Amino acid sequence: xxxxxxxxxxxxxxxxxxxxxxxxxxxxxxxxxxxxxxxxxxxxxxxxxxxxxxxxxxxxxxxxxxxxxxxxxxxxxxxxxxxxxxxxxxxxxxxxxxxxxxxxxxxxxxxxxxxxxxxxxxxxxxxxxxxxxxxxxxxxxxxxxxxxxxxxxxxxxxxxxxxxxxxxxxxxxxxxxxxxxxxxxxxxxxxxxxxxxxxxxxxxxxxxxxxxxxxxxxxxxxxxxxxxxxxxxxxxxxxxxxxxxxxxxxxxxxxxxxxxxxxxxxxxxxxxxxxxxxxxxxxxxxxxxxxxxxxxxxxxxxxx
Numbered sequence: 001x002x003x004x005x006x007x008x009x010x011x012x013x014x015x016x017x018x019x020x021x022x023x024x025x026x027x028x029x030x031x032x033x034x035x036x037x038x039x040x041x042x043x044x045x046x047x048x049x050x051x052x053x054x055x056x057x058x059x060x061x062x063x064x065x066x067x068x069x070x071x072x073x074x075x076x077x078x079x080x081x082x083x084x085x086x087x088x089x090x091x092x093x094x095x096x097x098x099x100x101x102x103x104x105x106x107x108x109x110x111x112x113x114x115x116x117x118x119x120x121x122x123x124x125x126x127x128x129x130x131x132x133x134x135x136x137x138x139x140x141x142x143x144x145x146x147x148x149x150x151x152x153x154x155x156x157x158x159x160x161x162x163x164x165x166x167x168x169x170x171x172x173x174x175x176x177x178x179x180x181x182x183x184x185x186x187x188x189x190x191x192x193x194x195x196x197x198x199x200x201x202x203x204x205x206x207x208x209x210x211x212x213x214x215x216x217x218x219x220x221x222x223x224x225x226x227x228x229x230x231x232x233x234x235x236x237x238x239x240x241x242x243x244x245x246x247x248x249x250x251x252x253x254x255x256x257x258x259x260x261x262x263x264x265x266x267x268x269x270x271x272x273x274x275x276x277x278x279x280x281x282x283x284x285x286x287x288x289x290x291x292x293x294x295x296x297x298x299x300x301x302x303x304x
Contacts, residue, residue, distance in 0.1 A: 011244030013052070013066045013107040015116050018080065020059040021096045026083075027058050028091065033138050036061075037151035039082055047075035048246075050154050053116070055123045055139040062120045064107075066157075068246060076102055110161045117144075117158055156269060160242065163272030164280060200243050200290045202253045208289045209236040212282065221254060237261055238268035239286045 020026040027033050033056050040063075044051060048068030055062045065072065084097040107113050121144075124136040133141040142149035144158070210217040213232035220233045233254070240250045241261075251261045271279040 015105040016063040018061045018102040019099045021099045025058040053140045160269045234264040237264040
């Protein structure tokens with residue numbers, strides 16, 4: 001049976017699953033877990049892949065990742081191959097360590113993303129490896145619950161989405177949706193698979209924020225400390241990051257450093273976590289308008 005090509009969309013998020021060959025363990029010691037995370041950090045950085053959540057179980061792996069402009073397959077190939085070679089050398093093993101190709105399930109909406117975070121962090125509990133997510137050392141749960149943990153995990157996106165959904169407590173899993181249904185098969189093409197970032201330009205997003213803030217778009221590009229303008233610029237930066245633009249892309253567009261862009265995202269995220277209704281309302285307004293504009297634009301293109 002022929003293999004379908006992997007689906008790729010710039011800035012897309014995927015739930016990636018890899019299993020041990022014949023259900024055998026792929027991690028035999030603590031060093032193995034540390035080594036896999038170090039390899040992900042190394043190759044993820046090279047390929048522009050961001051890790052939002054993970055759970056490394058003895059015989060399988062769950063990763064919630066976001067790509068940039070390069071397909072996920074390149075990073076996953078070198079990651080799995082490098083780990084397999086090292087594993088075989090260390091344990092005198094011959095042959096495959098992982099079972100076939102990894103699965104990569106496209107995540108297409110915020111609610112599903114939150115479902116996956118819950119599912120991934122509770123996976124060790126479901127597998128009988130611990131009683132609570134706090135008790136398992138090889139997942140990203142502690143990154144969200146206490147702010148640090150093993151490996152490098154980007155928590156800002158998930159936390160900001162939780163804030164919009166009305167909760168800022170990532171470890172209160174009763175507030176999250178139930179276990180997700182894997183609706184997209186990993187090796188089948190997805191018709192029209194895309195992300196908002198493909199259809200929402202920074203120019204359009206700037207125009208939306210400026211209009212809602214009663215400002216000319218040029219005002220947001222100027223270096224000024226006028227409070228109303230600064231708040232509007234922060235709103236633009238945050239919403240640009242939400243629709244998929246990287247910090248470096250936003251910084252280049254505004255002529256600002258990655259640090260200042262990151263600080264703006266953190267500022268708005270804190271406001272959302274504090275459940276400040278005015279910020280929640282403004283973010284929703286911008287994202288809804290951006291989504292609506294993208295839909296209209298896509299509809300017009302489809303007619304030609």
